[in-house]
Amino acid sequence: MRFPLLPLASVAFAARPFLNEPDTGIDEALGAIANGTLPDLDSLVGLPDFEWAARRKMNTSSYTYYRNGAAGEWSYRNNLEVFQRFRLRPRVMVDITNIESTLPTTILGHDFSAPFFISPCARAGYAHPDAELNLVKGAAAGNILYMPALYATKSVEEIAAAKGNSSQVLFQQVYLTENDTETLQLFSRIEATGSKAIILTVDSAADGNRHRAKRYGVGSADSSYSYLTWNLYHKLSNMTSLPIIPKGIQTVDDARLAVQNGVKAFMISNHGGRQLDTTPSSLEVALEIHNEAPEIFKQVEVYADGGVRYGADVLKLLALGVRAVGVGRPFMFSNVYGVDGVKRVIEMLKHEVAIDAANLGVGDLKKIGPQYVNWKSTNVWFS
Ligand SMILES: Cc1cc2nc3c(=O)[nH]c(=O)nc-3n(C[C@H](O)[C@H](O)[C@H](O)COP(=O)(O)O)c2cc1C
Numbered sequence: 097m098r099f100p101l102l103p104l105a106s107v108a109f110a111a112r113p114f115l116n117e118p119d120t121g122i123d124e125a126l127g128a129i130a131n132g133t134l135p136d137l138d139s140l141v142g143l144p145d146f147e148w149a150a151r152r153k154m155n156t157s158s159y160t161y162y163r164n165g166a167a168g169e170w171s172y173r174n175n176l177e178v179f180q181r182f183r184l185r186p187r188v189m190v191d192i193t194n195i196e197s198t199l200p201t202t203i204l205g206h207d208f209s210a211p212f213f214i215s216p217c218a219r220a221g222y223a224h225p226d227a228e229l230n231l232v233k234g235a236a237a238g239n240i241l242y243m244p245a246l247y248a249t250k251s252v253e254e255i256a257a258a259k260g261n262s263s264q265v266l267f268q269q270v271y272l273t274e275n276d277t278e279t280l281q282l283f284s285r286i287e288a289t290g291s292k293a294i295i296l297t298v299d300s301a302a303d304g305n306r307h308r309a310k311r312y313g314v315g316s317a318d319s320s321y322s323y324l325t326w327n328l329y330h331k332l333s334n335m336t337s338l339p340i341i342p343k344g345i346q347t348v349d350d351a352r353l354a355v356q357n358g359v360k361a362f363m364i365s366n367h368g369g370r371q372l373d374t375t376p377s378s379l380e381v382a383l384e385i386h387n388e389a390p391e392i393f394k395q396v397e398v399y400a401d402g403g404v405r406y407g408a409d410v411l412k413l414l415a416l417g418v419r420a421v422g423v424g425r426p427f428m429f430s431n432v433y434g435v436d437g438v439k440r441v442i443e444m445l446k447h448e449v450a451i452d453a454a455n456l457g458v459g460d461l462k463k464i465g466p467q468y469v470n471w472k473s474t475n476v477w478f479s
């Protein structure tokens with residue numbers, strides 16, 4: 097009796113294979129296109145398609161720099177998979193016909209057309225010679241927030257000079273040295289470009305342990321031990337008139353400390369799973385804050401990123417009280433198409449947020465709440 101059961105048992109408990117891009121038929125539709133050639137932009141139907149396309153165009157080391165996660169990439173995969181572990185609770189017979197008009201929002205008081213933004217990612221030049229200029233122009237065209245990375249291919253000044261108009265809002269990400277003179281110089285350069293906030297990455301106190309990237313010599317860009325404390329935060333806040341937004345909060349404890357230390361906003365992030373493996377996804381951290389200190393979402397603005405690829409992913413984060421959601425890799429990969437690729441990702445995600453909200457029975461995106469998700473994880477790791 098035991099032997100016949102074995103194959104069954106191994107089927108029942110076999111781990112579902114990880115799908116970097118869940119199979120929606122792209123190989124069948126576009127797989128015959130030669131490597132090194134990009135499919136027509138119009139033939140891509142969703143954000144994951146841009147990674148598929150970029151992988152054919154970019155060389156292996158550049159692709160790997162974008163794709164990489166830390167160590168065994170458990171956090172990288174969890175960031176992508178966590179969204180499907182929580183089921184939506186769609187309401188029907190709701191008037192949702194005005195949903196599109198409710199997408200615009202404010203981020204730190206600045207107006208944008210959608211509650212998502214481009215997260216700061218280094219080295220856009222790996223995908224396109226115009227590098228970050230395409231991201232800043234795409235963000236202008238789609239009227240969304242762009243957070244340029246300090247370790248960009250283009251300089252802070254070159255990126256600012258490519259703004260669609262003088263009123264386009266950018267939040268500049270920084271890594272700092274321990275030299276106050278250098279920090280002051282950097283902050284004044286950032287202020288001179290008209291940036292409206294400084295994003296201080298706090299999840300990278302040390303080098304990220306990046307196995308996949310190390311094989312090609314494209315590991316972490318930030319390789320020193322960094323002195324990052326709330327005392328430093330106060331000192332830095334005193335060195336600029338711009339708000340400083342910590343990026344990389346991963347516990348309710350640090351969310352509380354961020355509020356106590358007077359931040360106007362903070363970002364939940366595990367750096368796209370690139371820094372410390374087995375750190376939680378933003379959805380799990382937002383859920384922890386929701387369960388233990390939900391008032392925080394009202395006290396300050398909370399942003400979140402990591403693994404967001406579909407409209408429904410955005411909705412789940414907004415449902416917990418997150419104000420705006422960041423997207424990293426899909427924008428970096430879309431840049432193989434230049435500014436048109438960046439614009440297309442923005443259009444696609446706006447459309448998906450709107451239609452997914454409508455099918456969820458949300459008529460006004462500002463009124464989405466935790467009741468639209470079953471927060472009991474279904475933990476579907478086995479098929
Ligand atoms: C290629 C790449 C470079 C990145 N560089 C930075 C960086 O310089 N500073 C930073 O704070 N975060 C950096 N990040 C993390 C992103 O800001 C963001 O947290 C992450 O990409 C979100 O996950 P997603 O790519 O799954 O959307 C980088 C991410 C990628 C993919």
Ligand SMILES: *[C@@H]1O[C@H](CO)[C@@H](O)[C@H](O)[C@H]1NC(C)=O
Nearest residue numbers: 127128129130131132151152
């Ligand atoms: C393109 O390259 C990938 C990875 O090397 C390979 O799996 C795929 O079969 C190639 N496709 C074509 C059309 O040559």
Ligand SMILES: *[C@@H]1O[C@H](CO)[C@@H](O)[C@H](O)[C@H]1NC(C)=O
Nearest residue numbers: 154155156157158221222223
């Ligand atoms: C890959 O492409 C990048 C960006 O175009 C370039 O800097 C790099 O030298 C290339 N690497 C290899 C191994 O071809």
Ligand SMILES: *[C@@H]1O[C@H](CO)[C@@H](O)[C@H](O)[C@H]1NC(C)=O
Nearest residue numbers: 273274275276277278279281
């Ligand atoms: C700090 O940076 C400034 C400006 O680059 C430089 O002149 C100075 O020597 C640096 N100080 C130290 C202690 O390295």
Ligand SMILES: *[C@@H]1O[C@H](CO)[C@@H](O)[C@H](O)[C@H]1NC(C)=O
Nearest residue numbers: 327329330331332333334335
């Ligand atoms: C902030 O700056 C003021 C004036 O420059 C100074 O008196 C104060 O000690 C500084 N505070 C901190 C925390 O550095």
